[in-house]
Amino acid sequence: MDGQNTILSVVGPLATTASSLRLVIKALLSQEPWLHDPLVHEIPWRDDHEREILSIINPSSENESVGKLCFGLMRTDGIVTPTPPILRAMDTVVAALRSQGHEVIPWVPPSHRSILDTAFKSWVFDAGADVKSAFALSGEPMLPQVASFDSLTKHYTAAEIAEVNVRIRQLRKEYLAYWNSTSKESKSGRPVDAVICPLAPWPAARREMYKYYGYSTWVNALDLTSVAVPITEVDGEVDKKDKGFNPIDERDRECNEDCELPVYSLKEDCIHSRRSV
DSSP, rough: TTTOOOSOOOOOOEEEEEEHHHHHHHHHTTTTTGGOOOTOOOOOOOOHHHHHHHHHSSOGGGGGOOOOOOOOOOOOOSOOOOHHHHHHHHHHHHHHHHHHHHHEOOOOOOOOOHHHHHHHTTTTOOOOOOOOHHTTTTTOOOOOTTTTGGGGGOOHHHHHHHHHHHHHHHHHHHHHHHHHHGEEEETTSSSOEEEEEESSSSSSOTOOOOOOHHHHHHHHHHEEEEEEEEEOOTTTOOOOOOOOOOSSSHHHHHHTTTOTTTTTEEEEEEEEESOOO
16 A cells, blocks of 8 residues: 555564564664665664663662563453453463563553544555555455455545544544553553553454454554564363353454364464653
């Protein structure tokens, strides 16, 4: 969707350790990419920020009062309920963090539904023209998950695009205000350092059944820094469907029914943070 600048695309590195990610990001920034790409801000690796975080995680013996990190936990976005293995993975993360002395508080942000409804408009500004042209190069048919682009006919006007941009700016401001307000709840008196939430409601996606993107789209829309962290594997003996599950609506019911246990193997959680190092 070249030219759609409301929500920019990004390509993130993959690595097996956090230190590897640190290495690749430092290497990229050392090349001063802002001298080559006008969309890149001139922000080199900030050693002072890294030292600040390390001092919080590992305070010196004479400064034990520095404290630990504080995380917000979003177990559900209120639209699609995560399935049992996802909930267990989040519990695993929380237990690990608290065992290290870190604080975890509930994350109850402004409506994610408003964020998603606005964000998805940005990808259909051109009535799917860019997507259609890409498929036309080979004549490859669209899979059901993206077939809706083929039926789009409405092209957004400049005024309508501007309206979406203004709304996204407002949503970012509202979310920022909520994030900052968590300083009143944390023991440290700082806003939460990062947010823990699912990357998807399921451990993995079966063909043509990845029907909900909300747990990653909100991060794109708000332009946050994020990292996906593998946590555990599905355990068919433990991860049982909740027989008393009461779906929010038809979409929530369908997404949860699409999860067949123990078919899947890998679970990933996503931690979203404003703190960049």
